[in-house]
Amino acid sequence: MSAQKLFKVERTTNWTLERxxxxxxxxxxxxxxxAERLNEPAVxxxxxxxxxxxxxADSQARRKGTPRTKARxxxxxxxxxxxxxxxxxxxxxxxxxxxxxxxxVVLALWADAVQSAEGGxxxxxxxxxxxxxxxxxxxxxxxxxxxxxxxxxxxxxxEGLLVYGEALQGRLPEEKAQAIHGCDPEVVLTFNVExxxxxxxxxxxxxA
Numbered sequence: 237m238s239a240q241k242l243f244k245v246e247r248t249t250n251w252t253l254e255r256x257x258x259x260x261x262x263x264x265x266x267x268x269x270x271a272e273r274l275n276e277p278a279v280x281x282x283x284x285x286x287x288x289x290x291x292x293a294d295s296q297a298r299r300k301g302t303p304r305t306k307a308r309x310x311x312x313x314x315x316x317x318x319x320x321x322x323x324x325x326x327x328x329x330x331x332x333x334x335x336x337x338x339x340x341v342v343l344a345l346w347a348d349a350v351q352s353a354e355g356g357x358x359x360x361x362x363x364x365x366x367x368x369x370x371x372x373x374x375x376x377x378x379x380x381x382x383x384x385x386x387x388x389x390x391x392x393x394x395e396g397l398l399v400y401g402e403a404l405q406g407r408l409p410e411e412k413a414q415a416i417h418g419c420d421p422e423v424v425l426t427f428n429v430e431x432x433x434x435x436x437x438x439x440x441x442x443x444a
Contacts, residue, residue: 342396
């Protein structure tokens, strides 16, 4: 489906700042480009506002990140997984694995991408590569993540390890980051994996 056709379908719904803000920077830029081509100034303005807010949030996270990360003891992602009994299929691209002893799915989550939700937390594990906005989803790491999401849904839950670092503007940290400090081996999350449309989300914590 072309970008123009995709946008025409989406125009039947209401674009809001909250909805757009949940998208990645690449997805927002793609939506803004489509809106400009189709002469939708209101959507263009919302996209620009979301991108500006995202850049401010990134800047604030970087300023706060130094004391936050210094207080933690980090290890390499592969070492953190091995401590949980999981050996990654590919140390470079894998962001998850299955523990042989109990078939539990263990996934790495980018700490700064965790979102608050109804008194708990949520994290976008995987979303389809729409119009080239998320190329990682179609690569080896993304295909592996999708398979792990489906396994976790069948199992009922999964474990998560938090990865800290500095994201690269416009890129998913799973694909490429400006800097990766490592995993915090002392924190292990337990969450459910839920499918929302074509997306897969990790959800945990007490809900209101």
